Amino acid sequence: MREILTTPNLINFLTSLADGDLNIATELVWLIIATALAMVGGAIGGMLLAGKDIGYQLSAMLGALFAPAGVIPAIFLGLIALNFLTNY
Template identity: 85%
Template sequence: MRDIFTYSNAINFFTSLADGDLNIATEFVWLIIATALSMVGGAIGGMLLAGRDIGYQFSAMLGALFAPAGVIPAIFLGLTALNFLKNY
């Protein structure tokens, strides 16, 4: 694990990720992080809304599958708008 921080490409990537610099690599990382968090939130929301009716596991699975459907386009448009505003 320590070897990962000795490569200059990894150091530059983590620095740009921590600084909030938006490039194609950091946008993909933020998109993956936001998708994972939306899946967790969708699973919790599905369990709260329909857990007793259709079962907790099934409602969590449906919530986790349907939550990113609305989140991914919004995040992509938001990151694009931030990148556009940063450049102008």
Template identity: 85%
Template structure:
């Protein structure tokens, strides 16, 4: 693992993530992180809302599938707006 962190490209990428710099690579990483967190939140919400009615596993699966449908476009538009605001 230490060998991976020694490459200059990886160091620059981690630095740009920590600094909040927006480029295509960091935007894709933030989009993936947001999608994963929304899937976890959707699964928990699905289990709370419909767990007793249709079963906890099925409601968690449906919640995890439907949650990113609203989050991914919102994150994409938000990152695009932030990118425009930082450039102008």
């Protein structure tokens, strides 16, 4: 495990991720993190809004599925705008 964490490629990737450098790898990681957070938030919101009506499990599942539908395009466009602004 120690060999994996001390690989120069992984160290460079984590450094660029922490520094805020935007390249295709860091943009994909930020997109995955945003999608996961949107799914958690959608599940919590679904449970709060419709938990008593249709059941907590179903409302959490629907909230987790529908929340990233609005978040993924917004994050993708935001990352494109940030990449454009950092280049010019």
